[in-house]
Amino acid sequence: MILPQEIIRRKRGGAPLRAEEIEAFVRGLTNGSVSDAQASALAMAIFFNGMDRDECAALTLAMARSGTLLDWRAAKLPGPAIDKHSTGGVGDLVSLILAPAAAACGLYVPMIAGRGLGHTGGTIDKLESIPGYTTQPGKERFIDVVRRCGCAIIGQTADLAPADRKLYAIRDVTATVESIPLITASILSKKLAAGLEGLVLDVKTGSGAFLPSPDDARELVGSLLEVGARLGLPVRVLVTDMNEPLASSAGNALEVMAAIDFLTGTRTDPRLQEVVLQLGVEMLRLADKTLGADEAARSLQKAIASGAAAERFGKMASALGAPSDLMERPRAHLTPAAVIRPVYPRRRGHVVAIDVRALGLCVVHLGGGRRAAGAAIDPSVGLSMLARIGAFVDENAPICMAHACDEAAAAAAAEMIAGAYRVADEPSALAAHPLITRITS
8 A cells, every 4th residue: 555645755855756656646536535635735746846757647647547438439430539628828719619610520529628727717617608508418428429519528527537637626726737747647638538539739828828938838848749649649739829818708608609709700809710720720630641731721711611610519519408599699598797897908008918817817806717626606707808919908998898796896807907908109019929839749
């Protein structure tokens, strides 16, 4: 028997953990013999002392094996199971658009997504703002929805990577999110459990990312690629910018509404569109290595413009319990906030920088994220019509609209938002950041 406190002590002292120690700790986390306090202590020890690639691969595999491993070939899926995952950001609603778009192009996307983590929104929290949407449907229903609709976006069920599910919630509230080995193991364990044939990853860098430094982002890319290769999962990685929100909305129901607007052609955000297309191209090329990038991009554009991607999203959502007319009448189903008010800048001028992390924390303070593991969230709150870098703002052109539960919360949010925006007399040519800086496979 390996005592969990001895494993914690070894990692606290900087020693590498053996695979059997990692397996024992993960097994204890899964069956409850390892407490949340002990898991928090080990997460903090890993945060400060890191893990080498052998340890990280062992942690990833142990968490993947802590529950059921899906086998899409045994399920006789008609096409390749390919997925996408982002390291998280503010206004990052790509999954809601890309999963149905890729499905409309012939892929099968069994997406096991996460809840909000730190200052970033979670895809599952967003989807749970849709009345009736079931994010934990059970294995057989999950397989059936993927087969019938081409995609299904669900949360970690009790039997899919349950150890990661527990550790994920602990990391969210113990300031241990920004650890490259823990991020790597969390992402890849879910994807291994999902039985994927290929994975495209979006690693964020910039002020709103968990890893703001480009050097840290590069280290994470190397970790994801190497651990993925060791465990037999083909991985491609894009590094994308999070120095401003990806979409113009941040918040759960607000981002679902933005995704539906995008899919139905009501409103398209150029930055969001570029990331959707580039990630989608890599997904299609993972499935078919003979496919050119231009041809893949045209297929995705056609899937979105024709309404085929919107149809897939509506079909998937309905199959998981959402209203059948969600795509036709989204505003009838997505509850608005009690108070919606404009937020004005502290001075007039052009936006030259945004503290995106502060915007994400503002959504958390409004009630759109968690301050404690398992806490309830308010799906209606958040920010919309966020001003971009280079935009002119003044008393007639607000920074954004704040969606809050009451006037006091809206006023507090306005102060945080105004403080997150740096405004100057003239636009700065140095303010712009390239949206996609690297594609690696």
